[in-house]
Amino acid sequence: MYNSKIIGLGKYLPENVVTNDDLSKMMDTNDAWIQERTGIKERRWIKEGTEDTSAVMGAKASRMAIERSGLSKDDIDFIVFATMTPDYYFPGCGVQLQDMLDMKNVGAIDIRNQCSGFVYAISVADQFIKTGMYKNILVVGAEYHSNGLDKSTRGRGVTVIFGDGAGACILTREEDDKRGILSTHLHSEGKYADKLIVESPSIRHWVPEILEAGEEDTSYFPYMDGTFVFKHAVVRFSEVIIEGLMKNGIQKEAIDMLIPHQANLRIAQFIQKKFALRDDQVFNNIMKYGNTTAASVIIALTEAWEEGKIKEGDTIVLAAFGSGFTWGSVIIKW
Ligand code: ACO
Numbered sequence: 001m002y003n004s005k006i007i008g009l010g011k012y013l014p015e016n017v018v019t020n021d022d023l024s025k026m027m028d029t030n031d032a033w034i035q036e037r038t039g040i041k042e043r044r045w046i047k048e049g050t051e052d053t054s055a056v057m058g059a060k061a062s063r064m065a066i067e068r069s070g071l072s073k074d075d076i077d078f079i080v081f082a083t084m085t086p087d088y089y090f091p092g093c094g095v096q097l098q099d100m101l102d103m104k105n106v107g108a109i110d111i112r113n114q115c116s117g118f119v120y121a122i123s124v125a126d127q128f129i130k131t132g133m134y135k136n137i138l139v140v141g142a143e144y145h146s147n148g149l150d151k152s153t154r155g156r157g158v159t160v161i162f163g164d165g166a167g168a169c170i171l172t173r174e175e176d177d178k179r180g181i182l183s184t185h186l187h188s189e190g191k192y193a194d195k196l197i198v199e200s201p202s203i204r205h206w207v208p209e210i211l212e213a214g215e216e217d218t219s220y221f222p223y224m225d226g227t228f229v230f231k232h233a234v235v236r237f238s239e240v241i242i243e244g245l246m247k248n249g250i251q252k253e254a255i256d257m258l259i260p261h262q263a264n265l266r267i268a269q270f271i272q273k274k275f276a277l278r279d280d281q282v283f284n285n286i287m288k289y290g291n292t293t294a295a296s297v298i299i300a301l302t303e304a305w306e307e308g309k310i311k312e313g314d315t316i317v318l319a320a321f322g323s324g325f326t327w328g329s330v331i332i333k334w
Pocket of ligand 1: 267
């Protein structure tokens with residue numbers, strides 16, 4: 001059995017910045033409400049007419065990650081692509097990425113676990129490396145939300161929080177079992193699937209039905225029972241961080257950097273307070289990018305590393321919660 005470790009981090013954010021004031025011109029909302037409830041100041045939304053999609057942004061972030069890893073694309077043995085906004089109903093973004101990067105005919109899978117998608121993706125890749133089946137795996141999280149949001153006042157409770165973007169990293173074999181990814185912890189509770197959902201188009205509710213229903217049908221926009229999700233998020237985040245720390249005999253004081261999924265700054269602040277962590281022990285960038293779901297943890301990890309906030313030997317905790325419900329954590333000795 002091997003460990004895996006992260007080398008080579010990359011990210012891509014579309015250029016187009018959408019501020020809270022910009023949103024208030026589309027719907028009945030305002031900067032004060034959005035900042036107070038979520039901490040978000042602005043987000044990136046792909047501008048119509050540009051080439052960007054989840055797969056394209058994922059490819060851009062991947063190129064950066066591969067270059068920074070010192071490996072070549074031909075050294076990559078497998079692709080794991082996390083997204084809830086794939087370019088097509090099928091096939092998934094993983095195979096598009098394989099083509100866009102002109103990679104060998106390596107295997108590629110998509111992970112559809114929404115906000116915890118990247119944590120799940122890392123865990124899947126880690127298992128392949130642990131068993132020795134693969135040595136170098138490209139792990140990607142990318143989301144193109146803006147094209148699928150209700151930009152009228154009706155959708156404001158959800159639309160203001162989501163942003164577009166992508167992040168990627170290379171996971172490689174680590175011989176030292178006390179370094180790299182120490183453990184991953186995954187959970188789900190499907191009975192709450194309808195609390196945060198994009199219901200259609202789906203085999204249950206296909207395009208002709210949507211068209212027939214006309215304006216009244218909003219099932220193809222994200223629906224979220226925000227308060228319900230919030231209450232579950234703070235509990236599950238805490239549980240799964242504790243689970244990871246206990247598994248490895250790590251005290252919370254020993255966390256060098258907690259990178260929570262960027263769902264809402266208030267959730268991150270609640271967790272920070274609960275674990276009595278200092279500001280320099282928690283990384284947040286939701287203010288700039290909003291919630292980029294499966295891309296959020298990897299974009300944040302990449303930025304924390306770029307800013308010199310992650311050093312060799314550090315104990316890093318990744319944690320996420322989202323639609324499903326699904327949640328998880330990753331404990332890393334960097
Ligand atoms: N601007 C102005 N007013 C608004 C807006 C807006 N953008 N959105 C909602 N409101 C209004 C509502 O209509 C409501 O008005 P009312 O009291 O007159 O009915 C009031 O503000 C309060 O609305 P709530 O939805 O109760 O607001 P809340 O304080 O719960 O904040 C939020 C909403 C920010 C979405 C919060 O619930 C949240 O962050 N939830 C968790 C999100 C999360 O963790 N998601 C998981 C990841 S996402 C994924 O997995 C895909």
